[in-house]
Amino acid sequence: MDIFEAIKTRRSIGLVSEEPVSKELIEKIIEAGTWAPSHYRTEPWKFFVLTGDSRIRLGKTLATIEARQMEDPTSESSQKKLSKIEEKPFRAPLIITVAVEPSDNPRALIQEEHGAVYAAIQNMLLAAHALGLAGYWRTGKPAYTPEMKKLFNLSENGEILGFLYFGHPKRPVPPGKRKQFDEATTWLTSESDFDNL
Template sequence: MDVFEAIKSRRSNGLVSDKPVPKEIIDKILEAGTWAPSHFKTEPWKFFVLTGEGRLALGKVLAEIAKRDMENPLSETNQKKLEKICEKPLRAPVVMTVAVEPNLKSEKVIIQEEYGAVYAAIQNMLLAAHALGLGGYWRTGKPTYDPLMKELFGLSEKGEVLGFLYFGYTKREMAAGKRRPYEEVTKWLTSNSDFDEL
């Protein structure tokens, strides 16, 4: 698949089957992540691949985090909600947790750039999965950045989970995407006077 075709045709697709994804495909996705650019070659990414029962620990932590916002977590309604939350990671046969471990050994390293490198790795992984015939989506949200999540994956104090990539074989084709034309968000600056118009 041509890279421009992959960029334009990739869609977030959460409706996937439970058919196992071969390890060699998972390996290719992980390797694609490691080819993202990182300033000073810090390579600040960490990947955790959850399959089978390995996904249950994530569901358990998601439920623990959700409990905090519940007035009565033991009520029948909330117990059902917590059960559903526990099952969320089972929606796809492969869940990849992607985290940043900032490499701040040098004063030149800027923490925002460490995060940027990992976000670039995530995009590489999403595109690779799409090119390999998988559907997937990138999940984030408040629980992603909770200290319990950091603890689950054994991250340092400066480390942070930046998202969960759910991958599997799709059950449906996605409609073509739509974006604003790039001309609407682009300004060409070819002389000093162009800056006066900004």
């Protein structure tokens, strides 16, 4: 698939089958992530492949985080909600959790370490699409909690930056829509152009 076609046709799709994703495809997706740029070649990414019953632990952790915010987690309605949250990791047969573990290189800025991992995530989403898979990128408040750091044994400075849900699509990729690039673009050709920003 041409790179421009992949960029323009990739969509976030959650409707996938239970058919497992082969190890060969998973490795291609992760390898694509490792070719993202990183300042000072720190390569600050970590990948965790969740399949099968390993997703149970993620579901339980998500439910624990949610229960902490509930007024009465033991109520019937709360228990139903928590049960649904525990099932979330089973929406796809594969989850690749992507984390940043910042380098100890004193020249590497934390924002740039995060940026490198975000670039890796985009590479992975595009690679999965090019391989005929569907998927989407999830984060949210639970991703940044101490419980999640502990689950994936991250350092104090480490962070989960994405849960990438992947599977074989159940339907064709729908067309997308974006605003025209010129709406977000300013062309600067002389020093004085900055005065008009």
